[in-house]
Amino acid sequence: IDEATELFEAAGADVSPLAKDGDRIRAGSRVMSVSGPLAGIITCRRTALGFLSRMTAVATETSEAVGKADGVPVTSYDASTPGFGDFERKAVAIGGGIMRSGALDSCILIRKEHARACGSLRNALSRLDRAPFFLKKEAEAGDEDEARAIAEAGVDIVLIRGKDADAAKRIADAARSVSPGISVEVSCGKDEASAYRGIADIVSIDGLIADAGFTPFRIEML
Incomplete structure (x- = not known):
């Protein structure tokens, strides 16, 4: 969450996290709301999702272990x-x-x-x-x-x-x-x-x- 937030904010967007790192969430849950310049959001979208996807997977695997x-x-x-x-x-x-x-x-x-x-x-x-x-x-x-x-x-x-x-x-x-x-x-x-x-x-x-x-x-x- 923190890394994705920083990326969107660096692109000029306003971010409202709806969860924090370490929270347990269900599939389909919203984790943040992002608003601001569309060009900036689209520019960093894939990178931000990459951080969320990879770090969440590792954290989940660790929690299970x-x-x-x-x-x-x-x-x-x-x-x-x-x-x-x-x-x-x-x-x-x-x-x-x-x-x-x-x-x-x-x-x-x-x-x-x-x-x-x-x-x-x-x-x-x-x-x-x-x-x-x-x-x-x-x-x-x-x-x-x-x-x-x-x-x-x-x-x-x-x-x-x-x-x-x-x-x-x-x-x-x-x-x-x-x-x-x-x-x-x-x-x-x-x-x-x-x-x-x-x-x-x-x-x-x-x-x-x-x-x-x-x-x-x-x-x-x-």
Whole structure:
């Protein structure tokens, strides 16, 4: 709503929002009234509807995931749309999720691909001392041994992907046995999130942004 309002106002239109970001609305509901120069309204119409459609879809997908997570905090895992990621991540927050930073330099993340490129996970972890001390550090663990190595390296967050709840618990317990304060992130589908209650500090939902699609909106001329 906020972004569409700004676009119409920039085109010289007067906008009266009939809903606010985060409201639940029914299909067919009016969300804003726009009046003013027709040329300006038509010029920005498609862009404004694009913001509404995409952000509403992501927020709705997130809200559904949060509802299924049974109290486990939810964030997005997948990449966002180039040039539009800030708005998609904002939509995650509007839907009740945790907004993840989109900046690649906001943290250090060691995935299994990085570990493989370095020869081993321990080799990759040994390079963390080159990173600025103020950056959060996260590393993916595929088993208990890797989880313990990650915790021993002083990493802030252990990432668990592609594991059922039992395997994830063993990996999380291994990391916490070395570093009780380490955070655990589990990547999973939205229908599986509640299974990680008591295991994960946060679940990152596969496809939360990428699979959200668009919610249709239209303008009616009165």
